[in-house]
Amino acid sequence: MTDEQPPAQVFPNRFPEAMDSRPGARQDRCHCFSQTRVSLPGRVTDFHADIQDTSAPGWLRLLELIDEAAADGREEFRPLTEPSPEERRQLVTLPASIGRLTAVRTLVLYGSNLVRIPPEIGGMTSLEEFSPYTSRRLHWFPYEITRCGRLVNSTVSTRSIYGNYKYRPPFPRLLPTGDTVLDLDGLAPAHWGTTAARTCGVCTGPAPATGPHPAMAVDNALLYRRERLATLPLQRHLLPTRLPGIPWARSAHRHLPAQNGTLAGGDWYDAVQLPGGRVGMTVGDVMGHGLGAAAAMGRYRSSARALLTVGLEPGQFLTRLDGLHGPDDATDNHLPATCVCAVYDGVTGDLGLALAGHPPPLLIRPDGSTDTLAAAPGPPVGMGLGHTYENAHRAVPSGSLLVLYTDGMIEDRSAYFDLDQGIAMLRRAVHSTETPPDVTRLTHVRPAAS
Structure with missing residues (x-):
């Protein structure tokens, strides 16, 4: 027996940016759905209607950081560690130029105020880790992220995601376009989840101005009709057919x-x-x-x-x-x-x-x-x-x-x-x-x- 105690073990903090204590504004409050209790069936949810202010200092600084990262070919990109808390709060999306970071393997966005990720993230072909942890207003990710074939690790706040198993918030209902020709560079984000749709997220071809590709739309309509009739x-x-007579x-x-x-x-x-x-x-x-x-x-x-x-x-x-x-x-x-x-x-x-x-x-x-x-x-x-x-x-x-x-x-x-x-x-x-x-x-x- 000995009175000597084993040395204390010190474990590194995996989420230092998420615990950032710098004073100032952080995330805006989100009322899309409860992130603490189960959603009722039929509960209606919507996309965030926020539109990025492209003249905000935080946005302009983010553009500069992306240019620097693209020029030096860095493999790790943490764009929110340098801006002030108020500048971080000004960012509700990432610029399309994020797709230029083809050498980046790790993208960290802890504690962001983001409400959407642009489809251009699919251009980050070397991305292996994507971590928007504690981004409470970020409820979904674009289909184009599946083009990041090396992506194997991600840290997200699952309770903030549409359809999560714990609280079951429903996905927003996408509105059908009918025969309406859309301004694909000026979409209402509250209805479409994005402000622009230049290419199809599945086939990478041009996005039709009247909505889904015709063959896909017809097929979906037939499937819907068959299931509804059944x-x-x-x-x-x-x-x-009747309740008991009392x-x-x-x-x-x-x-x-x-x-x-x-x-x-x-x-x-x-x-x-x-x-x-x-x-x-x-x-x-x-x-x-x-x-x-x-x-x-x-x-x-x-x-x-x-x-x-x-x-x-x-x-x-x-x-x-x-x-x-x-x-x-x-x-x-x-x-x-x-x-x-x-x-x-x-x-x-x-x-x-x-x-x-x-x-x-x-x-x-x-x-x-x-x-x-x-x-x-x-x-x-x-x-x-x-x-x-x-x-x-x-x-x-x-x-x-x-x-x-x-x-x-x-x-x-x-x-x-x-x-x-x-x-x-x-x-x-x-x-x-x-x-x-x-x-x-x-x-x-x-x-x-x-």
Whole structure:
């Protein structure tokens, strides 16, 4: 035995620029999607609309640094270490001249304010490491980066990327051009993700001013039509044609498949009359669209109906449903889903409620007052998290109206509304309980896209 201690080990900091403590402005705040919680299905995201100020000192200095790097043939390029914090903040993209750095093997952009990478990065044929770590506003990378055949290492903030597995923020929906001729040197970045498109990202040929190459567009249209025609009948056959007739309650439902060029999704609804003057209700929304989502919806709805019939409490219902549909189930097209479960006791007026990443129901009382029935916000079911969902209980007066819905009712891909604004619009549309609910009118509160 000895009292001598082993020498302390010192490990180098792999991300020194990311920990830069120089004072001054850094990144602008980003509100595209939450980078701390799971996105709801159907959530709308957009590209950043920022346009680079080509007269900014930071931009002019970056052009000089690229010229210097191209002239001396350096293999490592760290363009953000020299500019001041304010100059770094002025950079929202890289110049097209970045493609001249054919000798650069390592490109480091820690903590940048970038919102897009230009397609010219594909010209960096020697690039082996690309690290835009802690660039929180950079959510996607151009297809042209696949031309960097030697690229084998990259350090990115994955929670900031569209479609990341942890928080599942959706990709922005690209707008079809139709027959419109575009100004390919003056595109709106909020819609197209770029300000210019001079060449095709796939074939390197010139980009047509009316959008995708004709053969590719026709092929995509045919594939879309075939899948939509197959999905809609499947979706209709998997949903109930009517809800149970309950003497002491009236019910109404409406399912409107996705429109405006979007494949049908995986929404479901159901209600079951239970012993003791109770009724169980569930509405759910599978993440995704197309045949896979419709098939997953059928499995979720079958399981949900069986669990409702057993008479479980809403929290127990969601916990069991989550356990039945996880990443380890036997199906190949596993998809998570949001869900709301409610069990109403017509004798006591008690409403049990539980939510799995789903918008909260609305309650409209006989006096016209309305409430959003919040509950503990659990994650979507089917994610394999083993979450235990909690029950919430609310008193519901006789003669009230309870509205369960999916997020397609309160979101619009063509406008900039958040969930709270959508719920407020729905609340105004169902403000009265004096007449039977007009579900046809409710589908027009907002154009449903999922």
